[in-house]
Amino acid sequence: MTDNAPSNQPVEPGTWEKVVAANPQHAQNYAERFRRMEAEGADLLGEARFVDAMVQRNARILDAGCGPGRHAGYLSARGHDVVGVDLDETLIEIAKVEHPGPVYFAQDLTLLDLAGHGVEAGFDAILCAGNAIAFPAASSRRRILTNLAKALAPEGRAVFGFGQGRGYEFNDFITDAQASGLVLELGLSTWDLKPFREDSNFLVAIFSRA
Known part of the structure; x- marks a missing residue:
């Protein structure tokens, strides 16, 4: 697997860090927005249902970029080890309170250290949704993808979903993923399984390990 940046190289701030630096209440506001959407009846769990359908019962699942924990909590409630x-x-603190069950910890995915948090690698599935893969700086993306590839079980699969216009072209993402130890199995345009086309403005991509 390829890692194009030394592990001791400083992590360049991504979009999320820059927004939080400009507005320290951004994370709280982000979580509150989804609370309001849920209260209004919005379906916020399509990503979690997608992953739940992919795996056997009692699977080990990593929610990479879990935010306030709604997907991780849903998957944990269905018996998975999340x-x-x-x-x-x-x-992370909001997730622990509002969606208990999974093991949660705060860490930049560029520096992902599962063992340091008492967690074994070998996940049956990894979910990286909510545009999380588009937030990091371009210099960090292959390091993150390499870390996630290493965290998969040999037969595990990683699922990424993000929208166009986030500063990460779909073709560049696929190239980075394949250079980082992942093999594209399927591309879709929605979490409800609509096929990906050239004019699609959202990508749901399923990868296995190389």
Whole structure:
């Protein structure tokens, strides 16, 4: 697997860190927005249902960029062994309170250290949704993808979903993923399984390990 940046190289701030630096209440506001959407009846769990359908019962699942924990909590409630990781400590604390069950810890995925948190690698599935893969700086993306590839079980699969216009072209993402130890199995345009086309503005991509 390829890692194009030394592990001791400083992590360049991504979009999320820059927004939080400009507005320290951003994480709280982000979580509150989804609370309002849920109260209004919005379906916020399509990503979690997607992953739940992919795996056997009692699977090990990593929610990479878990935010306030709604997907991790849903998957845990269905009997899976779930770990949620996010770089934002505020969101992790919200997740622990609002969606208990998974193991949560705060860490930049560029520096992902599962063993340091008492967690074994070998996940049956990794979910990276909510545009989380588009937030990091371009210099960090292959390091993150390499870390996630290493965290998969040999037959595990990683699922990423993000929208166009986030500063990460779909073709560049696929190239980075394949250079980082992942093999594209399927591309879709929605979490409800609509096929990906050239004019699609959202990508749901399923990868296995190389």
